[in-house]
Amino acid sequence: MSSESLQSAQPAPAVCRRTILAALGSAGAAAALTACGGSGDSSSGSSGASESSSSAGSGGGEALAKTSEIPEGGGKVFADQKVVVTQPTAGEFKAFSTTCPHQKQQVNAVDNGLITCPAHGSQFSVTDGGVKKGPATSGLTEEKVMVDGDSIMLM
Structure with missing residues (x-):
């Protein structure tokens, strides 16, 4: 496109x-x-x-998506950038590394408020990246994003 x-x-x-x-x-x-x-x-x-x-945007970051592309209560995985962007509540955007802390596999899905790792089924919260279901014992690493107009920028 x-x-x-x-x-x-x-x-x-x-x-x-x-x-x-x-x-x-x-x-x-x-x-x-x-x-x-x-x-x-x-x-x-x-x-x-x-x-x-x-x-590139004015903040020196990388434009990942439009705000309208990230569903409220869900998110989207950007495999090439190794980041998952979520919108826990309307207008609030968070980002986390796609690297699962369990065995360093990449999460690949966001559904029903959970980010899922396909390797062993670990699940993480779209709100804070925290563990909701193991075997992972620690959460996803938070990444910095900012909203610039209607674009979500990776910092």
């Missing part, structure tokens, strides 16, 4: 963006947009960059 938005921009920069994005992956998206976009691309660069999973 993000590459379609970029295609609607000026033809030469769109080709450059796609090539660089494919070569660098999501980690280099912000650099690619800056390198190829130029100052004349500001009208479409903002909307294209905000749809990217890793556009």
